[in-house]
Amino acid sequence: MTGSLRPVFYAIGAMVGVLGLMMFIPGILDLADGNNATADAFLLSGVLTTFIGGAVMLAMRSEVKGLTPRAAFVLTVGAWVALCLAAALPLHLSDEGLNWTDAIFEAVSGLTTTGSTILTGLDERPDGILIWRAILQWIGGIGIIVTAMAFWPMLGIGGMQLFRMESSDASDKVLPRAQEIASAISLIYLALTVTCAIAYGLTGMSWLESIAHAMTTVATGGYSTSDDSLGAFTQGGSDLVALTFMLLAALPFGIFLLALRGKPGALWKDAQVRGFFVIVLVATLGFTFFLASTDAHGDGSALRVASFNVVSIITGTGFATADYDGWGPPAQAAFFVFMFIGGCAGSTTCSVKIFRYQIAGSAMRRYMENLLRPNAIIPIRYNGRSVADSALHSVFGFFFVFFAVYAVSAALLSLIGLDTTTALSGAATSLANVGPGLGEMIGPSGTFADLPDTAKWVLTGNMLIGRLEVLAVLVFLSPRFWRY
Structure with a gap:
């Protein structure tokens, strides 16, 4: 098995090395601003991480061939864990007062695009820290898209085999190779980020604020450069820019590829896209009427x-x-x-995702019809294709494991001593990779800084498990996985 994993460790080493090179960006930025202590932390971390990643690449260099399912599991889980640990290094070494628990929590929250933070006083933090948090979320955003489109369909994680490119008809193939898919998606992702940054700049944001918020918006991550989040920039209309690009980032990037290849109508034909917009529209209208009836938002700002x-x-x-x-x-x-909804598969969004609710709803309708007509054969179709029993079982398996992990983590947080609201919403927001929770402590106006370290580790584990589609982590940790 060791030999078959050499390409896996080679790839992980390459990714860690690239992340190390990225550390020089905030280091140089802080050096130019005179924040020498923070600059030294990033530059030293960059040297160490690049060296370690390069050493692993040299030690494990081999011809990279097609990955087996076992190797794909190791690559996806191992890469996310290794990158999170490396990303925490400069945060811990800086003079920002982050111990290892806080540094790892912040790094994991960034790379998983969760957006929960233990940092306060963001408006006064060095530019290097702010841009590093944005870089982490931007890397995590493109990472989850490529993972969802290149690996999860092959492994059948949580019903993602429904979006397997290679099994589609020739006319519906997006691109024939995973590498080409990743390259094309990266270009679209970059174009959306640049466009978003320009739009933010036109609203009056500084260049740093524009770039940082563009990275975290397209990644649907939520890290901001201000303690007031986007609320600090609404006067210039930055919230409207964010709204537009959050919606775009929640759509399947594979659909964008099809549109660019001459099929613009594919976007509106996709069942999960239609379902996503229906849910957003209904929820928005409901809250608009709710807020319009209050004194705080009866001035016409309710819809916005x-x-x-x-x-x-x-x-x-x-x-x-x-x-x-x-x-x-x-x-x-x-x-x-809302925390348990999510966007479309193949987007940067998180949580359960729309298509699983649609598949589960179709399965429930078939079950009810079979109660009335036991001998009827009623196939389940999704986006014009039949849904195999394996995909159906995978979807329901995801639901069971997802909410089982949620229940266990919420119970652990309660046992640690958190109040009911904080425990329930903290477990939900971390597992669904949303960011803020509910309650005075971790709500939209609070942070996770005052939580006990044990609670932070539970939430950190949740963030990784949620971003890796839950089932992948359980398979990876199974002794049977390593037995053969």
Whole structure:
């Protein structure tokens, strides 16, 4: 097995080495600003990480061939863990007061595009720290798209085999090779980021604010350069820019490829895209009417505030322009439910995702019809294709494991001593990679800084498990996986 994993460790070493090179960006930025202590932390970390990644590449160099399912599991899980540990190094070595627990929590939250933070006083933090957090989320965003499109369909994780490119008809192939898919998606991802940064700049943001927020918006990550999140920039209309690009980032990037290849109508034919927009529209209208009836938003701002915060939580971005935790119990309950929705498969968004609810709904309808007509053969179809029983079982397996992990982690947080609201919403927001929770401590106006270290480790584990589609981690940790 060791020999078959040489290409895997080679790839992980390459990714760690590239991340090390990225550390020189905030290091040089802080050096130019005179923040020598932070600059030294990034430059030293960059040298160490690049050296270690390069050494692993040299030690494991071999011809990279097609990956077996076992190797694909090791690559995806191993790469995310290795990158998170490397990303935490400069945060710990800097003079920003982050111990290893906080540094790893912040790094994992960044790379998984969760957006939960233990940092306060962001407006006064060195530019290097702010841009590093944005870089982590930007890397994590493109990482999860490539993983979802290149590996999960092959492994059948959580029903993702429904989006297997190679099994489609020739006319529906996006691109024939995973490498070409990754390259094309990266170009689209970069183009969206650049366009978003320019749009932010036109609203009055500085160049640093524009680039940082563009990275975290397209990645649906939610890290900001201000403690007030996007609420600090609404006067220039930055929230409207964020709303637009959060919606775009929640759509399948494979659909963008099809549109560029002469099939623009593919976007509206996709069932999960239609389902996503229906949910967003209904939730936005509901909260618009709710807020319009209050004194705080009866001035015509209800639609703007409702649409932004609803889309931010449904897509798992986690930006906030208002403290929706103070809108009352009905709003708290609604936003708690929003955490478990997510966007489309093949996007940068997180959580359960639309297609799984659609598949589960179709399966329930078939079950009810079979109760009335036991001998009827009722196939389940999705996007014009029959859904195999293996994909159906995978979807329901995902639901079971996802909510089982949620229940266990919520119970652990409660046992650690957190109040009910914090425990339930903390487990939800970390596993669904959303960002802010509910309650005074971890709500949209709070941070995770005051949580006990044990609680932070539970949440850190949740963030990784959620981003890796839950089942992948369990398979990776299974003794049977390593037995053969």
